[in-house]
Amino acid sequence: MSMRNVAIVGVGITRFGVREASWKDLVLEAGKSLFDDVPNLDKKDIDSLFVGAAQPERWIYQTHVAPLVAELLGIEVKRVIARTESACASGQLAIRYAWLSIATGLSDVALVVGVEKMNSKFLNISQSSMINVGNREFDGANGFTAPPFFAMVAQRHMHLYGTTEEQMAMVRVKNQEYGSQNPYAQFQKKVTVEQVLNSRMVAPPLKLFDCSAITDGAVALLLTSEERAREFTDTPVWILGGVQHVDAAHTTNQMGELADWVALRKAAKDLYDMLKITPDDIDIAEVHDCFTISEIIEYEELGFCKKGEGGKFIEEGESYIGGKVAVNPGGGLLANGHPLGATGTRQAWEIVMQFRGEVPKGRYVDGAELAIAHNLSGMAQLHHIMAYSVNKPRDIKFGR
Amino acid sequence: MKKPKRKLTLPEKIDLPPLLDLWEQQDPSGPDATGIYDFYRNLAEGELTTTKCKSCGKLMFPPQIICPNCYSDELEWVRIPEEGELYAFTELRLGAPIIVENYTPFVIAIARFGNYPENGVQISGMMFDVKYEDLKIGDKVRWEILEIEGPGEKKRYWYYFEKVE
Numbered sequence: 001m002s003m004r005n006v007a008i009v010g011v012g013i014t015r016f017g018v019r020e021a022s023w024k025d026l027v028l029e030a031g032k033s034l035f036d037d038v039p040n041l042d043k044k045d046i047d048s049l050f051v052g053a054a055q056p057e058r059w060i061y062q063t064h065v066a067p068l069v070a071e072l073l074g075i076e077v078k079r080v081i082a083r084t085e086s087a088c089a090s091g092q093l094a095i096r097y098a099w100l101s102i103a104t105g106l107s108d109v110a111l112v113v114g115v116e117k118m119n120s121k122f123l124n125i126s127q128s129s130m131i132n133v134g135n136r137e138f139d140g141a142n143g144f145t146a147p148p149f150f151a152m153v154a155q156r157h158m159h160l161y162g163t164t165e166e167q168m169a170m171v172r173v174k175n176q177e178y179g180s181q182n183p184y185a186q187f188q189k190k191v192t193v194e195q196v197l198n199s200r201m202v203a204p205p206l207k208l209f210d211c212s213a214i215t216d217g218a219v220a221l222l223l224t225s226e227e228r229a230r231e232f233t234d235t236p237v238w239i240l241g242g243v244q245h246v247d248a249a250h251t252t253n254q255m256g257e258l259a260d261w262v263a264l265r266k267a268a269k270d271l272y273d274m275l276k277i278t279p280d281d282i283d284i285a286e287v288h289d290c291f292t293i294s295e296i297i298e299y300e301e302l303g304f305c306k307k308g309e310g311g312k313f314i315e316e317g318e319s320y321i322g323g324k325v326a327v328n329p330g331g332g333l334l335a336n337g338h339p340l341g342a343t344g345t346r347q348a349w350e351i352v353m354q355f356r357g358e359v360p361k362g363r364y365v366d367g368a369e370l371a372i373a374h375n376l377s378g379m380a381q382l383h384h385i386m387a388y389s390v391n392k393p394r395d396i397k398f399g400r
Numbered sequence: 401m402k403k404p405k406r407k408l409t410l411p412e413k414i415d416l417p418p419l420l421d422l423w424e425q426q427d428p429s430g431p432d433a434t435g436i437y438d439f440y441r442n443l444a445e446g447e448l449t450t451t452k453c454k455s456c457g458k459l460m461f462p463p464q465i466i467c468p469n470c471y472s473d474e475l476e477w478v479r480i481p482e483e484g485e486l487y488a489f490t491e492l493r494l495g496a497p498i499i500v501e502n503y504t505p506f507v508i509a510i511a512r513f514g515n516y517p518e519n520g521v522q523i524s525g526m527m528f529d530v531k532y533e534d535l536k537i538g539d540k541v542r543w544e545i546l547e548i549e550g551p552g553e554k555k556r557y558w559y560y561f562e563k564v565e
Contacts (some may be wrong), residue, residue, distance in 0.1 A: 065448045127495040128420055138462045141422045141558065142524045143492055143500055150488035159537055203490040204532050252510055252524045257486060285480040
């Protein structure tokens with residue numbers, strides 16, 4: 001099947017954090033920011049709308065959110081409209097569907113909005129709702145929110161591969177160094193290994209600074225086909241492809257070894273085969289550092305280092321800009337916070353800003369041409385990767 | 401300027417939203433009925449059980465009504481071996497789900513019972529009266545029955561793990 005090339009041609013973002021703003025306010029802020037970014041955009045150009053939102057029905061008691069966004073931004077949607085949900089990867093899912101819709105010719109110009117409002121007076125509702133992303137009846141019932149699950153992942157990785165709490169802390173140190181140069185990030189102060197190690201224990205061995213936060217934020221992206229990209233920008237960022245993988249696994253019993261993310265390994269191989277690339281070709285990797293241990297395992301399963309050597313990889317500085325691959329040069333989920341539906345779109349925002357050269361020098365990956373964005377959803381069962389480039393896709397065959 | 405002409409009064413107390421109840425799906429009949437109700441009936445009778453496919457022999461957890469391997473609906477209930485091995489654990493100290501907040505800190509663990517994965521299960525469970533520091537991977541644990549009282553008249557059964565001394 002011949003597919004059309006698709007590019008991101010505009011971006012908008014809100015400040016991430018504990019915001020004195022409603023879900024609707026966040027959508028409006030991100031939407032306005034996008035229209036400011038693309039002066040040539042007439043809202044009548046937009047024919048499709050994809051809204052990535054994980055749990056609005058729990059956190060703002062609102063469903064049917066895609067038409068709500070259409071109303072807020074005054075957009076008449078004539079082709080495809082959908083809200084996408086895949087827990088922590090809901091935002092990337094919205095990009096994926098917009099890409100597919102444009103690639104197949106169903107849509108021409110699509111607006112993607114990733115958004116989540118997680119903070120409220122009733123803060124604990126957020127953690128209480130995270131039990132629903134695992135198997136609620138059999139794991140959720142045992143108190144399985146994200147922190148205890150990833151704590152056990154960390155414990156297994158330490159047990160099998162000798163990874164240390166110091167190495168995990170180093171991930172936070174790196175991501176805060178970049179986050180300190182990101183004015184949209186929730187946390188903008190640099191931290192030391194000692195500060196991470198001495199932060200409050202959440203679920204041992206994970207301390208507070210090993211965890212990404214409960215965050216409010218939104219990102220808007222404009223996607224279109226090659227035919228129309230130049231109407232909106234001189235610097236389109238091309239979508240090269242995307243993969244997902246989940247084994248027939250959702251509950252603990254099907255997860256096997258917690259420290260080995262086999263589904264991510266398979267997804268990465270699938271992406272590299274599809275694009276005929278190797279991990280060495282990747283200049284920027286936006287990865288899902290929901291916890292420090294996650295980024296360490298992602299180094300391994302994405303093939304940046306051997307299995308079990310993720311701790312060594314950060315210790316030797318290989319994931320810093322100038323190392324083997326620049327991982328999370330925007331600060332990742334750890335510095336930006338993790339508003340579930342917005343996270344995947346925030347990664348795409350970061351990659352676009354990097355390719356345009358519109359980030360501060362200290363976190364700029366000079367000369368980058370190929371970037372990937374990885375999300376995991378739930379208890380690391382489901383993995384999603386998309387690849388972006390400054391270069392137009394050539395000879396990429398789908399249905400390989 | 402108008403003064404309020406009409407007043408609405410809301411209930412004095414609004415019940416815990418059902419979605420915050422971790423153990424809700426345990427009724428044998430009505431709209432909440434589950435095809436695996438025997439799992440809960442067996443817990444009430446003191447047994448932690450799961451389903452095994454009579455056709456292909458697959459042992460599954462959670463229990464199902466149809467085998468995910470061969471799609472047979474001829475399943476039998478089997479008892480999960482009482483003693484298992486601690487595979488991973490942590491202690492929930494911050495950010496507990498609302499309904500169990502009062503019990504923090506408590507240990508959350510994953511243990512393997514039987515010969516996992518060929519003929520055994522890897523399941524999660526809570527542990528009480530034990531500290532994170534007192535446990536290590538490989539410790540022997542056994543499942544026990546947990547009685548859950550409330551809200552109101554409700555009485556339900558679940559399981560938890562205990563360290564075998």
